[in-house]
Amino acid sequence: PRVTADQLLEGLNEPQREAVVHEGAPLLVVAGAGSGKTRVLTRRIAWLISERKAHPGSILAITFTNKAAAEMRARVEDLVGGRAKIMWVSTFHSACVRILRKEVERFGYKSGFSIYDAADQKRLMALVCKDLELDPKRYPPNAVLHWVSNHKNDLVDHESAAARADNDLERTYAEAYSLYQQRLKSANAMDFDDLIMTTVHLLQAFPDVRETYRRRFRHVLVDEYQDTNHAQYALVRELCAEDPSAYDAGSDPDAVGPAELMVVGDADQSIYAFRGANIRNILDFEEDFPQSRTILLEQNYRSTQNILSAANAVISRNQGRKPKNLWSDQGRGEPIVGYVADDEHDEARFVAKEIDTLTDAKAARPGDVAVFYRTNAQSRVFEEVFIRTGMPYKVVGGVRFYERKEVRDAIAYLRMLANTDDEISLRRVVNEPKRGIGDRAIACVEAMARRDGTTFFEALQHAEDAPGIATRSVTCIAGFVAMVEELQSMVDAGERADVVLEATLARSGYLAALEESEDPQDETRLDNLAELVAVAREFADEPVPPPSDDPADLTPARPGVPEFLERVSLVADSDQIPDQDDESLGVVTLMTLHTAKGLEFPVVFLTGLEDGVFPHQRSLGDRTELEEERRLAYVGLTRAEQRLYVSRALVRSAWGAPAHNPASRFLDELPDEVMDWRRTAAEQSSWNRSVMPQLPTRRFGSASAKADAEARGQKREVPSLSPGDRVTHDSFGMGTVVAVEGAADKAVASIDFGSDGVKRLLLRYAPVEKL
């Protein structure tokens, strides 16, 4: 063995050790932030492999993000070596995809099913609502989707939803749910919620499948258990045998015993209720698993006592929680610095200046610093200042790379090559770039597909039979079909993802169309596609884990197109968090509070602490939602190791109009004795509003060249929009332009954001991007 038992237990306190070596009954580790829950879970995996001789393939560990999974895997490999490669460390979604690829044919899906993301879901639901002739005012597609998603998270399929519906509204929603599922299935596609629900249903419907996985996974470990939803909870139960503690080994000698289950979490950090997370899963663990054992951790190793006192003071205002006694032996440390800014620009300048001072004094490197805010739209002001001062930074989330039009087009090409049943993807690219297949031709082909009960692609393959279709369109379609079939043969042969992607972009004429274009935006598009090819190349070059001797091993073999698509479908905001290696200075990380979960930084800025911003406007009148916001504040405060800053702006522009927001109630909840107010509201005076603090321009080698490039690329231009254009907005998501008034800096667009309604936005300020 690479490590001894003593080494595996080194640097752990007594209750942490107990959790690592615990055997048998289900185990719950509940503890406040920074008390070593994730560390314990990681060590336990190493312990299982090294000391208890568990086969690495018999371990299933669930983390909240792909990035956390990669880190956990790397850490275990450091401890016990490369054989740990074959354990499953992944998110719930990735684990379910792996099971489904292997088993889902039993439910009539093909193994190469597509995974629809939020944008695909919206397109599909919009089609469904149109088919049902639903009034979009009464039944906004987004609202219907939300309803469907909630039902899936509660494991309610469309038949049961229909049976339960007891008023017109619900009956209509259920009808949309049912049609939506039909269309997903005929496209051989699943949405994110389906991945979990279908896996649970599969395990419930087929005892032999359930038995296979129960035999395989002898150890199930779940991090961030407080944010599991009902479907995920049910999945854990299915995998571990319904009630592991009631298992009686005597009765059936052939039956497999229950897997050992360990879950770790903190009810005070439950922040995903809006996505269906159910805090009761952690609160009720002891009732759900009656023989279980609970271990509490109380020492925090992350933060100074001042930071902990602040966090404890805030969270203690929530009702009905179990009081915790979290302490640190690191001493009080620095006071928490507070700052009241004139406006959001002043706040950003304060943050930039402070980071500058810290890095000058060698008290921190840019990579030690994180700036948190409540919503993605708030990042822009910080970016402007960081670009101006040459501070290297990275924004995590926002309008993501994979949501850009050209990237979505390229992915849609790959998707329909891997799965021609995927009608949403196929329709997206059939005339992109323009190749003479107009709406009329598509309608003719579609009508024929419906009449004959074939897929859209099958109908395209003999378009000449479609009644009413023009000869010219038939020729264009034949060319398209020939191209698809040719590229498909590459996919079927298992060709590398980057090779297929490049061939597709060239053969489809997509690249040529961008290269010929005069639109300067198209140049950026070419860069983005080059970046996507690079991503695919990196993916295809990744070493493939060695085939294991375990017959139940499901590790996919080749990094071809389907595997690449899977990786792309499952990326999340948190996966873009920059790796900060110890050699370099690193970059400042900007992200929302939700994305910050589980992370830690020496220096943290918690910004926008204003009632209406954080806590969010929506939560102000509702105690439950306000408590969720308070948990989010607790998560934010407890990310800090050494230094913590809290700030707010007296005036913040919202949709082009200045809003005067009162101080966040969370600020009032911070104890006076830990605070050092650099500037209070009383000291604020308007004459200095326009005085820009003198900031030296800094240079951080290549990172600053990047920041400069970003400065050029991201210089904000007012997007030119016309009615019908699709856009995304940082907070409202996808929308359609209904009308535009005025021009240039004065342009105002009315944009329909589905369930969020129609908004009038001054484009100069609104965080919208044309798709």
Ligand code: ATP
């Ligand atoms: P969160 O609730 O935010 O997810 P957590 O409970 O998972 O936090 P960890 O991230 O595991 O906490 O640990 C917090 C920090 O404390 C890490 O840097 C970890 O390495 C360190 N740590 C944990 N336990 C110990 C210990 N016994 N001795 C020294 N350092 C420790």
Ligand code: MG
């Ligand atoms: Mg953790």
